[in-house]
Amino acid sequence: MTAITADRALTRGDAKTLALASLGGALEFYDFIIYVFFAVVIGKLFFPPDMPVWLQLLQTYGIFAAGYLARPLGGIIMAHFGDKTGRKRMFTLSIFMMAVPTLLIGAMPTYATIGYAAPILLLIMRLFQGAAIGGEAPGAWVFVAEHVSDKRVGLACGLLTGGLTGGILLGSLMATAINAIYTPEEIAGFAWRIPFLIGGVFGFVAMYLRRWLHETPVFEALRARKALAADMPVKQVLRDHKPGVVISMLVTWMLTAAVVVVILSTPALMQQIHKVPALTTLIGSVAATLGITVAAILVGMLLDRFGALKVTLAGAPLLILTTYGLYIGTATHPENLITLYALAGTAAGIITVVPYVMVRSFPGTVRFTGVSFSYNVAYAIFGGLTPVAVSALVKFNNLGPAHYVAFSTVIGLSAVVWFANQKKN
Structure with a gap:
């Protein structure tokens, strides 16, 4: 089951839990994502100055990707203890493990001071951040879903998902502010550190706020009945809940397409394909991220009323249509990019279906592990392959990114149909 009480009104305690969890998720995701906004500067500062620019960027983004590779291991380990203790x-x-390395990156010496130790330390910090984010999103979805009644799980997942995408929005706004206030020389000299130092402080504030949260009623009931997982949770998940794992991984594919392609990659793709000015794409990115943040919450409310299948049958085609509209419309009328991007970002709010389906695919005894394993392994695979696949598709067709989003969304929709049929039987 998902909650102790099948049907009850949202209490003040529930609202407080959802608010604090969503705020913490936003601040932690800001810490993880802020790196990408300053990748060019970091590449110049943390690698030898005589290294070619393309190699600097390759290694810088490689260190960024290392954070994603650390997600499954960190997520599985934290989920194991989350189901046990x-x-x-x-x-x-998870938020402590994110705050410390973020703060240290902001204070870290560069290549000019400590040589090759600089990129090595940077890599270590990113690995810790990756391990932290691997436990944060799955743990947060499980935490909020188990705090509310069964008929409020959609809202809980929507608020938390909106918090996570809100962290991307915070990072985008911070990067815009830094670039507006400081010159390129000042950013390279000291200003690039500001977002990381602020992020580290944010993390400790969020950790302090989480002191006021209580253990979930579902876990407390399992502990009281001595019904916690007797075996290794990941072993139980892989042995007894294979359909749940496959469904969760397939819907996560849809989520990675929506986030990685529509939200994160589109600015660079629009600059590359259609020569849209960087400032325009940045404004469009802010509009799209705001759209997905608000829509994620609204989709959560719709899930509680109509269920996963009906919401996905309506939302998945909308995501496909608006993504094609974004890429086709910008090709013919670049001045409409911001509006089209905002629409596509709003349609991407369908991603709230993903945690809603995942938390309902596993029993309480292994829910944290089931969600964490499925989500993090799928994100490591699909999130890592998506930029490569999209780059390859663009060489053949400028609509390649839209084709990829459409294909992944159809896969996700198929998984939701499978999930709905399982719940009927």
């Missing part, structure tokens, strides 16, 4: 402990640990 409690959700809250791991929920707090």
